Amino acid sequence: MNAITFTERAATLQAAYQALLETEPKLRARERAKRLDVSEAELVAAQCGVTATPLAGTAQEIFRELPTLGEVMVLSRNDWCVHERHGEYEQVDAEKGIGLVLGKDLDLRMFFSMWKSYFTVVEGERRSVQFFDGAGVAIHKVYLTEHSNIAAFDAISAKFAAPEATWPHISAYPIDETPNQPEDAAALRESWLALTDTHGFFPMLRKHKVSRLGALQAAGNDLAQAVAIDATETMLQAAAASSLAIMCFVGNRGIVQIHSGSVQKLLRTGPWYNILDPKFNLHLNTEAIASCWVVNKPTSDGWVTSLEVYAADGELIVQFFGVRKPGVPELPEWRALLESLCSTPLAK
Template identity: 35%
Template sequence: MSFIRPILAVAIALAIGSAHAADPLLEQFNTLKAQQPRLQARDAARQLKVSEAELLATGIGSTVVRLSDASDAPREIMRRALDLGRVMALTRNENGVIETTGVATRLPKEAETASRDESEREARNLNIAGGYLGGPIDLRFQFAQWKHAFAVTAPGRDGAVTRSLQFFDANGNAVHKLYLRNEAGVAVFDKLAADFRHPRQDAPLGVTPAAPKAPSKADSAVDLAEFQLAWKEMTDVHQFNRIVAEFGLTREQALRLAPAGMVQKVTPQAVRKLLEDAARQQVGIMAFLGNGALIQIYSGKVNKVMAAEGWFNVLDPDVNLHLRETAFRSGYVVRRANVTSIEFFDDQGDLVVTFFGVRERGKPQPQSWLDLAAGLPKA
């Protein structure tokens, strides 16, 4: 499982530079890594009671370059990253990780700028960064949540140098990581890091603590009839988020309050059967995994699936999907606007991953996908 490999680039800084040796956080991380060499950066940060961004920043001056924190920098960095060529894109939330390898699709200029008015074009440019729609690296951005960026260059386990762009939100949580997977892109990476280099490498990050999770609205306070009517009137699945926000609901609450026949609850363990059946029957799937700042999408067939250390995994050459199924609390087969999806939530009520069937635009869902969804174990 590639995300479990000890690729924490900041660890290399432990042996570099006397200025870093006196950093108490770096010393604590050094001790922790010696005790738990396979520890992931996210889990190491949690144990040390800091954010992952702060932990990565201990490598500034050796393996890490802090990049610009200007409001438009993340979009422009990702736009420039389209020139890197073959990359591995990694997106995760607390209980899911998706990694896809390939070359991102660049949007034709006329498609990027086409819109009905200037404000719409501005919003479109903000969210697409010039590409990443469809293709192997398929991303949906919410750049307002991107706050900290770094370029990381460090030796990997096999001695080869790894280069990555790593992005974090205001709380220091990882938003997205982009790893270079070709030698031809090295010069592009180095120039990008130089062009966006933060003028004050030692400036405090200003990481802010996460706000407490807002309590959900009481079911009794929901205008149930109007909500269910809005659900039935959906003509596109993309309208769902707006409806959920309009009625002040959490996503899982909306599924619980859905009109009769629109939602079937399944067991949390159904995610394993879904992926096993999809692999065995070669049913094309779409997996959506995000974290509030970015959604990464994989579309295609899966082949090698297996369980390991509390995670259920897809381990194919160009896509890895890792789901901490031990933290899953609930699953739902959902029908909206005549489209069937399957959603899984963790023990905090947060959405981990959503699956759709692959289908051609304007054509009905494949019966194989509908059969797969119908065959999942009911809760």
């Protein structure tokens, strides 16, 4: 796309964007993109409501600069759940296709093959670094706070600024045609019972060519059990009341963002059930929940249980564990809490 075509396309989108703002000013960026039938990356590229600098280089190169920003608020989400965490990028491993961030506050798993376009963004007083996938959907956003290093943000903008603006190449992802039933449910169950680490679960799904939800439905109630649709609220209220430390995983195609610790302030706002703590916010659209499951996996440290929440299309919305580290057994209080959600016993 040449410069003139880019300018014309951006101007057309800006006009549509302004018209939408006049009628519905409170929409979030993701909702505005849907209303305008474009991707969020295209809204940013067209400078709709923001001043954006497109970035060149690889996502890994940019990611390795993020520790210079100091304390930030990082946001990762899917269509139904938003995960926000305050902290600093401490231990960053972003050399290969799969990356890792570890620290006392930030815990991330990045799948960089999905990261396709990147920008530094200024919206009023808010500054952020934003990463998008090939469909133009936001993977990860890094917002500066009052404690962040603005000079470092400007340095990232200058170091990686693309020589010219180009329109994001947007392409829809193919429909996932993974079967929802295993060819051999008994063989799947045998593989499940042979697990020694929770990280072996995804390779097991690939081996048996079955979707995650399909595996839960086929495994048997002692390994995966459907529970009440409001199980997440029940669990969070109990965890908050007892100061039980939990882990909360929210992911999309390009990242999984994790919170570890207790939760305190819970609040419902319309369809959204929220955790509103100083360093951790979660916003879960409970109207999107189609099913909740208690999932039970054997490991070398004993059984590990999780609460998994699914949308109507079978996509995983959010996942909860009790806080634990490899080599350490699951918290008995967490196990008891999840067992209390179940109508029949779990394997042990």
